[in-house]
Amino acid sequence: MKKIAVIGGGVAGLEVSKQLLEANIPVTLIEQSSKIGGNIKNYAYLFPDFYNAEELLNSYHYLITDPNLQLLLNTEVAKIDFSKKTYNILTKDGISVPADAIVIATGYNTFDARLKEEFGYGIYENVITSVQLEQMFKNKEIKTPSGKIPERIGFIHCVGSRDAKVGNTYCSRLCCVTAIKQAIETKKFLPSAEIFCFYIDLRMYGLLFEDLYLSAQRDYNIQFVRGRLSEASEMLDKRILIKVEDTLIGKPLQMSADMIVLMVGMEASDFSKQFKYHNGLEVNEHGFFNPINPHNLRNLTSKDGIFLAGTAIGPMSVGETLDHARGTALSVLSFINAN
Amino acid sequence: MKTYFQYPFLIGMIFLFAFLIYLYVRWYTKLSKYDKVRFRKFWGTKKVWKAIYDSINDGLLHASIFKKNPVLGYMHMSLAFGWFLLIVIGHLEVVVATGGLNFPFYYAIFFRYFEPVHATTIAKIFAAVMDFLLLFILVGVALAITKRFYKKIFGMKHTTKLKPLDKVALYSLWAIFPLRLFAESCSAAVYQNGSFLTNTTGAWLGNIANSPVIYQGSWWLYSFALCFFFIALPFSRYMHIPTEIYYIFLRNAGIKTKKTWESYAQIQLYSCSRCGVCLDACQLYDAGISDVQSVYFLQFIRNKEDAEKPLFGCLICGRCQVECPVHLNLNDLRTALRIKASKPLTFSYSYTQKPEQQSADTIYFAGCMTHLTPGTKKSMAKIFDYVGEKVWFMDEDKSICCGRPLMLAGQYDSAAQLIEKNTELIKESGAKNLILSCPYCYKVFKEDYILPDINIKFHANYIKELIDQKKLPDSKLNITAIYHDPCELGRGMNIYQEPRDVIEHYSHRIPLQKSKDKDQALCCGAGLGGINLTGDAKNAMTHNAMTYFDKFNPDVLVTACPLCKKTFVSDRRIEVLDIAELVVKAIEQPNELKALPHREKSYAIS
Structure with missing residues (x-):
């Protein structure tokens, strides 16, 4: 045998x-x-x-x-x-x-977000990864480490993917739709929260993915901003200040958020x-x-x-x-x- | 008997002298007004002695090359110093033999031909000395020829590529001394006017030398070799011989390379001997790049070829500058030429928003790159907090770049605009101290900002001061650390000791080998000077540097530059910390060694 x-x-x-x-x-x-x-x-x-x-x-x-x-x-x-x-x-x-x-x-391994130091993971407490957010869904509780219910949440796409600076030039494919799924899920948990997705472009490759994207905008009022996060910093009250260029409007944008979620890609x-x-x-x-x-x-x-x-x-x-x-x-x- | 064979030599010599005088005068007239004054005043000072000393030490003895590579040093020394002595003692010999100064200019060069009879003891001593010197040089020539074909014997990985006129000069230089040996051997064969060397070789030649064709021909050949060398010299790398001395005197007069490409830069260009010592120092070979190194860069500029690639395809890390035996300011030359070669950007920078003006005693300016490594920024904030330093974090929210990256890209005017904006902010704050955590910022603030009343400090030095003043605790971490010298901080600003002191205070530092430490430290591979290097090229250099560090198996790699940090972190083999982070780690968790987050497992699979 x-x-x-x-x-x-x-x-x-x-x-x-x-x-x-x-x-x-x-x-x-x-x-x-x-x-x-x-x-x-x-x-x-x-x-x-x-x-x-x-x-x-x-x-x-x-x-x-x-x-x-x-x-x-x-x-x-x-x-x-x-x-x-x-x-x-x-x-x-x-x-x-x-x-x-x-x-x-x-x-696979998920990308170690500490390598993208300018996003502050491991340095600022209100920067979490998509894996941690999923754990929060499992625990049925979305809170900042200080116990606050977040009112504004930013999803940062392509963390560790399509990024030559961290050595990963490929697209992880699944993070875009995962972000939308998680954004909707978050909105279901926290109906009054404001939710933003910061993306380079949205790669909705699956049959029903595009529908999910539409639904996120139409049914859940999730806002999509085309622009890659340049850096995040911590404000005095521990909220996160994000700097990003809205490439559709063509203007730099600064926004504070109670929590940002890094959509970590897949690595070997x-x-x-x-x-x-x-x-x-x-x-x-x-x-x-x-x-x-x-x-x-x-x-x-x-x-x-x-x-x-x-x-x-x-x-x-x-x-x-x-x-x-x-x-x-x-x-x-x-x-x-x-x- | 009337002779004609000396004419080729004479033509070559006259051509060379005329050309040199023309160039020397032209270069002088093109120096700036102030440099001319500097150079004129210099002649009355003690610095002249230093210049003479340097000329002998570097121009003749080649002591710097000797220190690095004794065999290569001997090669250069035998040719330069040996030839020099041959000329000086040769003339002395003529003076003694003829009893006066009344002899033609070329007489000493062909002395054995013109004075065939050597009977006196003094003449025999001279003959022996001259033979010895010739032998001394011939060994050097043999080494030079060997080096061309077996560079590894010299411990060199790379030797320079040659241009056609270099080849003419090189081959005629190689030919001069064997031909002199041949001609003098012929004379010795006929008249026994040589010594231990030429008499012996003359005896080997025997009757052949009696043939007038051979005898006359040998002197003609020798003269022609000299002629070819002298005529090719100004157009070959050997132009460095006369130019280097000129450069040594100007350098000792206190003249510095400017941001603009001018006469002094031009002189340095011609002072390059193309010895190739800079080649082995260059990490671009890790990326398979072998045509942009300083020696080629200068060659491209001299030959007025398209120098875009060598000009912008270099990290300006300065490893070659440290090695240069002629002490050329290679970094400054490249930067000056980048400024000259760049089309100025037409950015106005009017869109930059100034941060809200505050008054403070101490300013912290993180810089763009520290903003990309917030771990450093946060650690600095904690240190300020710990020691109770009241600080205005000038670029916390809105930041204006220090200007150094633009300068390295050749955009001096644009950089000047940013410098002006920052200067205004700093002056209005009334601050006495300015603390920086990025070596790029530090260099430009120290060298290009005019802030006479402000004490500009690098964060490692500031931390060292705090330790000395006992303001920071003594809590050593039980970890081993390697310190990586950032190019701009070490070679750029000569700061080596303070970061080491801080690291040794808080951890166990593993020293690196001398050949990869301090002014010979490796570049991380991502120096901002590398304008048109590809990501792959940079990664190759980073990878090799990390492979070197990994051999020491340190717990952490500590550096003091946000760019080095970000670059090394992406390799993932060793945890990388900024020096400020190490300090905060030691203060906050002295007994805890965190799991290393970035280490890639590498266990063997066969």
């Missing part, structure tokens, strides 16, 4: 495991944290339909008890030995996991970024894994038996991730049958 290991217990890794288990293939699933779910654990609702993220995650929980699944939680991969035909995954705890096929589903995971410095697997200049080609060999690496699933190859929505993961599962099955 071929041994299959999946690295990463986010939705991509879970979906691959689920498909393989359904085909009666035993799977070893390696997850670095203490719980399965990955980044989706941070989300309350998913765009564009406000689907409950927890519900989606719960749909995978039954896998934990599957006898064919060996789940290694709190396990970080230290090294993969590619030298023999059966690969060997060595964990940091010294466990060795031999595998004929490995699915890399290591996902630490696991994939290390391949920028070490040989082993191919990553692109952004540190994401490179599939053989992005069209019909989107799940394969140039190494036989090493597969890719989900956002390890670049920013994707949850739905796209699951589709991709199912494709990967199919590739793994054909690999097993061919050998």
